Amino acid sequence: MHRREALTLSALASAGLAFKPEPVEAQANVQAASRGRGPLKIAKVEAMVVRSPRDAKPQESLIVMDPIGATMAGGVGRTNRIDTSSPSRTPGYEQAVVVKITTADGLYGWGECHAPVAPRVHVQIIKDILAPILIGQDARQVEALWERMYRSERVRGYSTGDQIEAIAGIDIALWDLLGKYAGVPVYQLLGGRYRSQISTYATFSATYTGRKTEQTSAERATQMVEAGFKVLKMALRSGPGSKAFDEVLAVAKAVGSKANVAVDALGAFTLADAIVTGRELDKIGNIAWMEDALLPDQMQSYPDLARAVDTAICAGEALSTRFQFRDLMAQRGVDMINPDLCRCGGITEGRRIVWLADVFGVLWAPHVSTGTAPYMAASIHLGVSTPNAVMMEVYDGYKHDGPLGNRLLKAPLDMGPGFAKVPERPGLGVDFDEKALAQVVVA
Amino acid sequence: MMQKANALTRRQFASRAASAAALLGSGGRALASPQAAPNAAQRAEQAADAGALIIDKVEGFVLRTPNLKVPYDEPMTMPPIGAMTGGEGIWNRLDHATPTRFKQFEQATLVKITTKNGLVGWGECHAPSAPRVHQTVISDLFAPLLRGQDARWINPIWEHLYSSERMRGYSTGSHLEALAGVDIALWDLLGKATNLPIYQLLGGKYRDSLPVYTGVGGATTEAAVKNAESAAARGMKLVKMSFHKGEGSSDFERVEAVAAAMRAHGGQLSLDSLGAFKLYEAVQMGHRLDKIGNIGWFEDALLPEDHAAYPILASSITTPICAGETASTRFQIRDLLLAKAARMFNPDVCRAGGITECQRIAALADAYGTVWTPHVSTGTLLYFAASIHVGVATSNCILIEGGDKLTRPFGNALAKTKMVVENGMARVPEGPGHGVDFDEEALKAVTVVG
Numbered sequence: 001m002h003r004r005e006a007l008t009l010s011a012l013a014s015a016g017l018a019f020k021p022e023p024v025e026a027q028a029n030v031q032a033a034s035r036g037r038g039p040l041k042i043a044k045v046e047a048m049v050v051r052s053p054r055d056a057k058p059q060e061s062l063i064v065m066d067p068i069g070a071t072m073a074g075g076v077g078r079t080n081r082i083d084t085s086s087p088s089r090t091p092g093y094e095q096a097v098v099v100k101i102t103t104a105d106g107l108y109g110w111g112e113c114h115a116p117v118a119p120r121v122h123v124q125i126i127k128d129i130l131a132p133i134l135i136g137q138d139a140r141q142v143e144a145l146w147e148r149m150y151r152s153e154r155v156r157g158y159s160t161g162d163q164i165e166a167i168a169g170i171d172i173a174l175w176d177l178l179g180k181y182a183g184v185p186v187y188q189l190l191g192g193r194y195r196s197q198i199s200t201y202a203t204f205s206a207t208y209t210g211r212k213t214e215q216t217s218a219e220r221a222t223q224m225v226e227a228g229f230k231v232l233k234m235a236l237r238s239g240p241g242s243k244a245f246d247e248v249l250a251v252a253k254a255v256g257s258k259a260n261v262a263v264d265a266l267g268a269f270t271l272a273d274a275i276v277t278g279r280e281l282d283k284i285g286n287i288a289w290m291e292d293a294l295l296p297d298q299m300q301s302y303p304d305l306a307r308a309v310d311t312a313i314c315a316g317e318a319l320s321t322r323f324q325f326r327d328l329m330a331q332r333g334v335d336m337i338n339p340d341l342c343r344c345g346g347i348t349e350g351r352r353i354v355w356l357a358d359v360f361g362v363l364w365a366p367h368v369s370t371g372t373a374p375y376m377a378a379s380i381h382l383g384v385s386t387p388n389a390v391m392m393e394v395y396d397g398y399k400h401d402g403p404l405g406n407r408l409l410k411a412p413l414d415m416g417p418g419f420a421k422v423p424e425r426p427g428l429g430v431d432f433d434e435k436a437l438a439q440v441v442v443a
Numbered sequence: 444m445m446q447k448a449n450a451l452t453r454r455q456f457a458s459r460a461a462s463a464a465a466l467l468g469s470g471g472r473a474l475a476s477p478q479a480a481p482n483a484a485q486r487a488e489q490a491a492d493a494g495a496l497i498i499d500k501v502e503g504f505v506l507r508t509p510n511l512k513v514p515y516d517e518p519m520t521m522p523p524i525g526a527m528t529g530g531e532g533i534w535n536r537l538d539h540a541t542p543t544r545f546k547q548f549e550q551a552t553l554v555k556i557t558t559k560n561g562l563v564g565w566g567e568c569h570a571p572s573a574p575r576v577h578q579t580v581i582s583d584l585f586a587p588l589l590r591g592q593d594a595r596w597i598n599p600i601w602e603h604l605y606s607s608e609r610m611r612g613y614s615t616g617s618h619l620e621a622l623a624g625v626d627i628a629l630w631d632l633l634g635k636a637t638n639l640p641i642y643q644l645l646g647g648k649y650r651d652s653l654p655v656y657t658g659v660g661g662a663t664t665e666a667a668v669k670n671a672e673s674a675a676a677r678g679m680k681l682v683k684m685s686f687h688k689g690e691g692s693s694d695f696e697r698v699e700a701v702a703a704a705m706r707a708h709g710g711q712l713s714l715d716s717l718g719a720f721k722l723y724e725a726v727q728m729g730h731r732l733d734k735i736g737n738i739g740w741f742e743d744a745l746l747p748e749d750h751a752a753y754p755i756l757a758s759s760i761t762t763p764i765c766a767g768e769t770a771s772t773r774f775q776i777r778d779l780l781l782a783k784a785a786r787m788f789n790p791d792v793c794r795a796g797g798i799t800e801c802q803r804i805a806a807l808a809d810a811y812g813t814v815w816t817p818h819v820s821t822g823t824l825l826y827f828a829a830s831i832h833v834g835v836a837t838s839n840c841i842l843i844e845g846g847d848k849l850t851r852p853f854g855n856a857l858a859k860t861k862m863v864v865e866n867g868m869a870r871v872p873e874g875p876g877h878g879v880d881f882d883e884e885a886l887k888a889v890t891v892v893g
Contacts, residue, residue, distance in 0.1 A: 060587040068592060068603040088584065088607040117608070118584040121576060125617070128573040129543065132519045144524045152521060152543040153572065153616065155717045157747055157769025157794065161613030162580075267610050296612050297774040300781070318612030323748035330751075343612065 030106045031180050031426060039138035040181055041104040045131040047113075047123040047169065048098045049443040050372060052403035059120055059443075062090040073268065075238055085237075085267035085295055088117050094404055096342075096371040097122045098437070099169040103139055107180055110432060111173030112374040113165040114342035120443060125166035129153065134170065140181065142174045146348040150321075164320035164345050171346025172378045172428070179427030186378070186428055190351065190385040197421040198383040199390070201231035201262065201288075201365075202397025204251075217247050218254035225259040228417035229397055231288045232261055237268035240280040252284050260288035262314075267295040271304055278309030289314040289336060299324075302333030312336055317367035320344050322352045329360040338393065340367035341378045350382050358388045368393045372404045373413060373430040377423060380413075384422045392420055408436045496594040496636055500557040501586035501625070503568075503578035505892035506823065507550045508852040519572070520544050528719070530688055540718035540746060543572045549853055551822045552577040553886075554624035558594055562635055564876065566628030567829070568620040569793035571821040575892060580621035584608075589625065594632045601626055601799045605772075619771035619796050626797025627829045627877065634876030641829070641877050645802060645836035652868040653834045656681040656713070656739075657846030664697045668704045675708040678867025679846050681739050686714035686728075695728075699735065706737050713739035713765070720744050722752040729760030740765040740787060753784035763787050768818040771795050773803045780811045789844070791818040792830045805837040819845030823853040824862050827869070828877045835871045843869055857885045 049059075071083040097119045099111035113122045130149055137145060149167045158164075179186045187193045202224055205217070215223070221232055234251060238244050252261045261284075269277060274293035281287045289312040294301055296318040306313045316337035319325055321344065328334055337357055341350040354364045366379035366389070376392075376399065383389040397417060399405055406412035410431045414421035423429025521543045528538045552574040554566040568577040585604055592600060604622050613619075634641045642648045657674050659682045661667035667684060674682045684701055688694045702712040712735075720728065725744040732738045742765040745752050757764040767788035770776050772795065779785055788808050792801045801817070808815050817830035817840070827848045834840040846864065848854050855861040859880045863870045872878025 059583045063584065063587045065588055065603065065607060068596060068599045082602070084602055084606050085610055086606065087610045088588065114611075117611075118580065120583050121579045121617075124576045124579045125573065128575055129519075133521060133543075137524060141524060147537070147539065148521070148524050151539055151541065155540055155542050155743065155747065155769060156572070156616070157771055158616030159748065159769075160615045161608060161611065161618050162576075163616045292610070295609065296614065297609070297772070300778065318610055320612060321748070323750075327750060 031183065038140060040107065040140050040177065042101060042134045042137050042139050043104045044100075044102040045126060045134050045170070046100045046102075047126040048100070048437075048441045049095065049115075049119040049123060050098055050404060050437070050440040051093055051095045051442045052440050053093070054440050054442055059118070062093050063088050063117065064091055065089070073238075075242065079239060079273055083268075090117055094370045094402070095119050096375070096404065097166075097169055098372060098374070098432070098441075099126065099173045101134070101139065101170065101173040101177060103177065107177060109139075109173040109175070109177030109180065109427060110374045110430065111169040111171065111176065111346070112342050112372055112378075113169035114340055114369065114371060114375065115162075115165060116370040118162075121162045122166045122169065123443065125163060126170065130166060130170055139174055139177050142171065142178055143348050145174060146171055146346070150345070159323070160320040164349075165343050168342045168344065168346035168349070171348050172341065172374055175347045175378070176374070176427040183426050185422065185424055185426060186347065186381040187385040187422055190347070190382065193384040193422060194387060195384050197419050198380055198392045199230060200392050200394045200397070200415065200418055200420050201233055202229045202417075203264075203369075203393060203395045204232040204234055204397065216250070218250045221251045222254050224397060224417065225255045228419070230259050230418055231391060232259060233264055233288075233291070233393070234261060235266065236263035236277070237265055239269075239273055239277040245277070245280070249284065252286050255286070257286065260286045262288040262291060264291040265293045267292055269293045271298070271301040274305050275308045278305065278311055278313075282310040287311050291315065291338065292317065299328050299333060300331075302328060303331045306333055306335065314338055314365070317343070317369075321349055322356055325353045326356055329357060329362055334362060336363040336365060336390065338365050338367040340369070341382060342371060342375045343367075347378055347382055350378075351386075354382065354386045354388060358386070363388050363390045365390050366392045368399065369395050373400075373406070373409055373432070374428055376400060376413060376415070376420065377428040377430045380420050380422050381428065394420070404440065408432055408440065492593075494595070494636070496562060496632055497559040498556060498589045498592050498594050499559045500555075501581060501589050502555045503581040503624070504553045504555065504890050505550065505574040505578055506553060506853070506886075506889045507548055507574075507891045508889045509548070510889050510891060528688075534688065534724075545572060549821045549851070550574045551826070551853065552581075552621075552624060553823070553825070554581060554628045556589070556594065556625070556628040556632060558632065562632055564594070564628040564630075564632030564635065565825060565879065565881065566624040566626065566631065566797070567793050567822055567825045568617075568624035569791055569820065569822055569826065570617070570620060573617070576617045577621045577624065578892065580617060581625065585621060585625055594629050595636070597626065597629045597633065597799055600629060601796070605796070614774070615769075615771040620794050623793050623795065623797035623800070626799050627793070627825070630798045630829075631876035638875045640871070640873055640875065641798065641832040642836040642871055645798070645832065648835040648871060649838055650835055652870045653831055653840065654681070654842040654867055655679060655846035655864055655869045656683055656842055656844055658683050658685075658715075658844075659701065660684065664700045667697055667701050671701045671704045671712070674846065675705060675710055677846070678865070680708070680710040680867060681705075681713060681842060682710070683713040683715055683739075683742070683844070686716050687719040695731065698732070702735050702737055711737045711739035713742060715742040716744045718743055718746040722749070722756060725756050726759045729756065729762055732762045733760055738762045742766070742789065743768065750778065750782060750784065753779070754782045757783060757785055765789055765816075767815075768794070770804075772800060773807055776804045776807055780807065780813070785813070787813055787841075788815045789818040790815065791820070792833055793822060793826045794818075798829060798833055801833050802837065805833065805839060809837070809839045814839045814841045816841050817843050819843060819848060823857055824849060824855060825877060825879045828862060828872050828879045831869055831871045832877055845869075852889070857881055857889070
């Protein structure tokens with residue numbers, strides 16, 4: 001029952017509005033002049049590292065990771081093993097790579113790579129591999145360009161990680177360009193929208209992003225649900241009996257029938273512990289889904305988990321390309337996937353992934369973590385134009401209000417607690433105010 | 444000759460073990476770096492350990508030969524967008540496989556790790572197309588995680604660096620190639636600290652040398668045959684040729700001609716398709732290859748992501764299917780083994796996570812009764828040496844690619860102590876670590892980004 005509840009939340013989206021493009025802004029003349037003419041020759045490919053807070057600290061000084069070998073997973077007995085899932089982090093900092101592609105006519109598009117930790121790597125990939133492929137090409141041939149970028153290192157096995165995140169940033173910028181060229185929002189090019197907005201859920205903690213609070217998780221959760229969130233996602237990296245599990249119980253109880261709680265293990269469990277934990281989650285009654293219970297290297301164990309546990313199993317934020325998702329879904333390893341468009345290969349590849357998910361009867365919810373507006377906008381456009389999108393993640397629920405959010409844009413994204421409206425402007429509908437952007441660009 | 448080499452090695456071993464003991468005993472008090480002190484008890488233990496090899500500096504160097512002063516992104520070439528595979532009818536489709544090429548250049552990224560007590564280890568990343576990417580992964584991600592750590596903890600360091608982006612899905616490509624470079628440098632350091640060759644630290648060697656093979660090509664069938672004859676004359680019992688097109692092209696005749704030339708020397712021909720075929724084409728080609736009789740293996744017949752098709756191909760033909768040069772970790776090889784996707788594997792030591800990971804891959808392949816052969820492509824003699832060390836230390840390594848590596852610009856020209864390939868056999872270096880000591884002047888001449 002709770003499972004069905006969780007997966008139908010998105011049905012709440014409001015009825016579609018008539019398509020009324022808002023007046024185009026600064027680029028109006030360029031857009032109008034280029035419309036219907038081609039080719040759109042790519043003249044410049046720029047990749048910028050953005051960071052908040054922006055300071056002069058060298059890139060390498062931000063990285064923090066728990067000590068080698070000495071970090072145990074915690075708990076007692078069987079569960080207390082060497083932690084091989086906690087990634088490197090840059091505490092106190094948010095980072096991303098913003099991509100700008102400019103054509104010979106002066107039309108430009110914005111894209112983004114998910115790159116929270118070592119963003120100069122993505123910049124280097126774009127400079128040394130992708131830009132030379134793109135310069136001089138017709139920006140309108142988006143899918144052919146994707147294949148060519150992917151092919152560049154395909155038989156060298158570059159099928160995940162930074163390489164595909166870099167391609168994603170380019171791809172999103174090309175869709176923005178194509179939308180501006182055609183004078184329509186990206187969702188229109190994707191075949192039109194099912195709805196005018198997508199439900200959002202909040203990645204939740206009482207103390208996220210340094211917010212000082214005396215509230216308990218349950219109090220904060222109740223407040224966020226009253227504000228409009230229907231799903232809150234909590235980290236759960238330990239099993240029944242742990243403090244984290246008790247906190248999930250407390251929040252689930254506090255929000256009751258008004259909302260669901262999703263849990264995210266970030267690869268912390270072995271298959272055995274994931275099943276034990278999942279069976280306990282089954283009993284709670286308002287758990288939306290169990291996410292990333294296993295390491296991305298253990299995709300072959302997901303079918304066993306999905307069969308053993310009633311709660312919806314979700315995975316995919318770490319995966320890249322339709323090929324990795326195909327393998328996961330073909331063996332019925334998941335009930336839903338959460339591809340990250342700024343990681344999995346952009347809108348072109350994201351679209352193919354969610355089409356494939358639809359073929360397998362699998363739902364999807366875009367993963368949206370550290371990043372800026374093109375990341376959110378791309379996720380909204382693909383979300384509203386696909387039948388199997390249920391909701392979109394918004395880190396902390398209010399990412400758009402953060403230092404890398406709406407304050408960098410000429411016109412804001414219309415997002416609030418529990419919803420994100422799709423922009424009706426041409427392209428992605430997010431245009432950076434370059435002066436504001438310059439305030440957070442570090443390289 | 445073999446006996447003599449063994450005797451020498453044993454003597455060397457004894458003296459080195461003695462000096463290693465001395466070194467470890469007199470290393471002085473190595474201090475943990477203040478920036479990496481999250482666990483007080485652990486650090487105190489480390490500081491008290493006189494043998495600690497505390498990492499001080501981690502550097503990446505981009506090499507290119509010839510070292511022309513051209514703008515960085517200029518040499519890249521790739522078939523145009525929408526390029527077709529050529530051939531007739533259904534053979535002519537969008538080319539999904541041909542990668543970027545750097546026609547006149549060879550490139551690599553070297554990794555240099557220096558410890559506080561002045562010991563230096565060298566490693567290498569396979570990085571033919573964008574070596575500055577690997578350098579950035581090292582400077583921005585791995586170096587800060589390594590500084591202050593004890594270089595002897597090779598396995599924990601490997602897991603640590605892999606975990607750094609594991610949950611972000613970085614499981615292939617430049618990330619793992621960069622990790623390979625670091626890993627090889629750590630093994631080199633441990634070898635130098637103990638005054639032992641790496642194969643010894645891996646558990647000893649099965650043999651002193653490995654058979655080598657090399658790629659043969661040529662504009663015409665005659666040229667390819669001539670190149671194969673030349674390799675056979677240098678003692679090689681196997682050569683490899685690329686094989687991209689099937690029916691209706693001249694490729695199959697060329698295969699038969701080169702195979703016949705190798706047969707005359709009691710040798711074999713292997714074929715590498717770099718992902719060019721569809722399943723039915725690969726099966727058709729495979730059946731024809733089966734009849735030739737001296738085909739070593741059929742490599743990368745399908746695209747690397749075609750996981751469902753590989754097992755069908757492998758069970759349809761008798762010529763062994765080889766895959767794995769694109770694989771980056773034991774997890775990818777595990778999936779190939781579980782699916783019975785290939786009969787043999789060619790992981791690349793400078794791509795698939797270095798010595799640590801390739802040792803595990805070889806053991807996993809052995810558990811399934813399969814053999815492996817290190818993939819050795821563009822790179823320096825260090826790449827070759829590291830691969831030989833893992834090769835001689837594993838029971839299921841059959842031979843090694845790179846038969847002509849040492850005479851190329853990145854070969855012995857870069858080293859003070861020359862590596863040896865003779866009579867088709869590559870000898871494992873007996874010096875400490877991987878045994879490659881770079882000639883700094885020669886290295887400087889090909890370093891384009893330091």
